Amino acid sequence: MTLEDFYSFIVLYQIRNISDAAVELNITQSALSKRLRNMQQELDTRLISTRNKRQLTITESGEVFFRYAQTITAQYDLMRAELRDYRALRRGTLHIGSVPIMAQYGLTQKMSGFMHDYPQINIRLEELQGADLLKALQNQAFDLGILRDVQSQQLNKSQFETRDLDTDELRVVLAADHPLAQRTSIAIADLQDQDVVTLNPGSGVYEKVGRLFQQAGVTPNIRFTTPHIETLLGMVAHT
Structure with a gap:
């Protein structure tokens, strides 16, 4: 039995006339009659009484089948609607x-x-x-x-698109009472003897800090690394 069988029976149940139901389903009357016969044979029960050709009578078995047909087709329609939402990125x-x-x-x-x-x-x-x-x-x-x-910048531009979400600056953060904190500007050389805390290797920031020190001919004294900025700020405040 197929979904078309369930849909066909629902239409037939509602219209109660094979000719009119066939028109509604856009199939021939003989095709609909054959579909109904096959359904009844598969279920081994009569769903519709055809004694009155103009107004079909639904049997008790037909009433039961109709309820299940409604449930099955409704669930199928819900499934298709949900899958459409996934395809359209709405779900x-x-x-x-x-x-x-x-x-x-x-x-x-x-x-x-x-x-x-x-x-x-x-x-x-x-x-x-x-x-x-x-x-x-x-x-x-x-x-x-x-x-x-x-x-x-390391991503293959033929495979990925990038968008800038925000801009930032790389800055030296010092405790308020640090001797260098009162200066209006600081050079990398001024940090030569200072303990440095930074984000972990692989963060991008760690590598950029290393390049800046290298360009200045200074080896940074990196004492502590962490992936979390809040932890870095806490370390600076208590150093």
Whole structure:
């Protein structure tokens, strides 16, 4: 038995006339009659009494079959509608990979607004270091990634599109009572004997800091690394 059989019986049930039902279904009367006979043979029960050709009578078995036919076709239609939503990106789960910057750049608020505007789309967020995120994106493990430009520049432009979400500056952060804190400008050479805390290797920031020190001919005294900016700020405040 096929879905067309269920739909055909529903129309026949509602119209109660084979000729008119065939017109509604856009098939011949003989094709509809044959479909009905096959259904009754498969079920081994009579669904419709044809004693009155003008006004068909639905048997008790036909009433039961009609209820199930309605349920089956309704569920099928719901399934197709839901799958259409997935194809049209109106429903589903958006798998996002990000470096650990969501709170600092107000991105959690933007995601909350997105979820409000698109209530049928869920977000699954994974926070990774830049190098790991870059590898995952290249392996198509995420629908999209949020990462620093030092990583995004390594992506193949024929495979990925990039958009700038925000701009930032690389700055030296010092405790308020640090001797260098009162200066209006600081050179890399001024940090030669200072303990340095920075984001982890692979973050992009770590590598950029290393290049700046290298260009100045200075070896940085990196004492502590972490993936979280809040932890860095806490270390600076208590150093």
